[in-house]
Amino acid sequence: MRRFEGKVAIITAAAQGIGQAVARRIVAEGGAVVVTDLLRDAAVVAASEFSGRDALAVKLDVTSRADVDAAIDATLERFGRLDLLVNNAGGCIVDSMPEETSTEDWHRQLDLTLVGAARCIQAAVPHLVKTRGNVVTISSVNAVAAFGNIEYAAAKAGQIAMSQNYAARYGRLGVRFNVVAPGTVRTPNWDSQPGALESLAAMYPLGRVGEPEDIAAAVAFLGSDDAAWITGHTLPVEGGVLTGPHPIDLSPPDTLHNGA
Template identity: 35%
Template sequence: MDNDNAVNAHRLAGKTALITGASRGIGLAIARRLAAEGARVCITARKPEPLADAAASFPDGTAIFVAGRSDDPGHRAEVMETIAGEFGGLDILVNNAGINPVYGPLIDLDLTGARKLVEVNVLGTLAWTQAAYHHEALGFAARRGVVVNVASVTGLIPSEGIGMYGITKAALIHLTRTLAAELGPDIRVNAVAPAVVKTQFARVLYEGKEEEVAAAYPLARLGTPDDIAGAVAYFASDDSAWVTGQTLVLDGGLLSAGGAA
């Protein structure tokens, strides 16, 4: 999906954004959209090689990268120090990093995998927000910072086979509301909740049966990373200056039609 006509090249001018889990897919699309609207971006992910390739695709001077594990406190500290040194401050935090290492009914779920899901998808999001908030040199609160969390429609309705993932996304939605209540008026916190988006992360949900899966959507197609990026750009900008604690469902009408996530 081509969103070039919807891009406001100056809407985020002078802003700095951090996007976690951004070497590909939704995270990379978000970073590119924010950069296209004038922001400087720092992208993170676990593997350095694809992350470096992703950063190299941005115009000179607009993107930096720091590789590491999202659940590693040392990595988070390094990211904040790097942003402070390179860009001087932080205005936008997009918590996109997430995992789903387990599949199957909850009654038979491996609890080690479940704990890892909570650690990365919920506590990791909180930890990134804490790191940005408490790093004095970044001035996140003083700059009226914005947090956007990437949740999922699986956090709103049960989803066969990925129930624990959905539980962590439900927690993330409530975390969004709670942080919004606690951090206002200095920081706004919102979330997006996509249905199936055509990425490598979600390919098992549609690969080889895309037409069949898309038939459940009133808009008759699956989402694209650019669909999500546009919504995040709205939350990151002053166009949403009176919006906090909200979760925007991006599902092509799936839930309205009674579909399953």
Template identity: 50%
Template sequence: MSSQTRRFEGYGVLITGAARGIGEATARRLAAEGARVMVTDLDAERAAKTAKDIAGADSTGCDVGDRAAVEAAVGHAVERFGALDVLVNNAFSCSPDTPLLEDQPDETWGRDLDTTLTGAFRCARAALPHLAASGRGAIVNIGSVNAEQDFGNHAYSAAKAGLASLTRTLAGDAAPRGVRVNQVNPGTVRTPSWAGREARLDALARVYPLGRVGEPEDIAAAVAFLASRDAAWITGTTLRVDGGLLAVNTSFADVVEDG
């Protein structure tokens, strides 16, 4: 990155679920633009390994389902960096649906909502005073197209829809303190969770108007924009980064053309 693109010089950033995938790509992108990044993850060992390869990064284990762990992670970031300017809520849980809704156990439903939605709330609650004190605070939540349309996964989708609502209400609450809150809704992204299912990704690429699934770096670029001062007059917004999936029904159009 050139000096002109180091938008996060001197920033302190905390990212949840950052040991791999979208979180890792976001950590690398913000660090490349000058940020000091706290890589947090439920898997503390993996978080440490990821942070070791990122200049200026540190790491700590963090279970977003545990208020004390969240507050400790935020405190560690503030102590390490002297301030906290950006929070990226990326941690999530996505349990497979049961064949029949009535067979879905409370445990999996509760885990998905607690990690994906309430976990983001816990992190925002702990970070907000520090973000307000920084004078340039921003929260970026990682949502999903599942928040807007049916792609399965009842609990995960409900949690991501709730996260979009939290983004809006928190934006209103935080705005008087100078903190912006936005969300990115990715479509299908080639992350480690798809390992062994590359053929499925190739098939999914055909339903995307832009002809491919997303890469973690696509999402990281959107997060970097929303977290930066380039988005200084944007708050309460959900940005789709989905290759046109929700705007264009490619499968329907193909059937019409074939007919």
């Protein structure tokens, strides 16, 4: 498939994990990518993978409007257009009991995950209107069900509400806003917790945690013209974990049958 032929995407936090997988998928489908990261050197290394193809590395701290504006300007200077913004930057930065979370920590979490995405959208929208482009934001199953991490969950839920409202506001101008809500995904963030992913896999009816490529496939769908009549929606990509609580033993019954 060449769904992104002639199109340009900015992906935040794209030096590794989900963001890197999204960049690979878009390039594989003919698009140009702006690989952004808080650490410019990491962005340069990630973008170098696409040698001979259209890729630009940009340092981007989404908590800085100046950085966001500079990233948009660099994109337009290099490629002359913007078709897709993938809001991937964020993370769970508060590690305390919710009753003990300070106001400052609440602000830090919201500024990175929710307001950071809002800054990127604000800067990108005027250019997306010109190309009838779209935004895909990476939220989380924590936004739609109670899995803990209250501050992170609230910020991720805010991304969904924000995207729905942007979808309603800008739909008549041809700009779409959708959200992907991943479950547990195998990213470098888990490297410091040996065995954690294997334990978490027991929660999932499909018997495994997600891979970055699972999320990239969903982003590529929503960001492409295949989803031209989809806006304001959240697509869970979560191995079935939202179907309800599951025991550790998830083996299928010995006999499968039809009927009630």
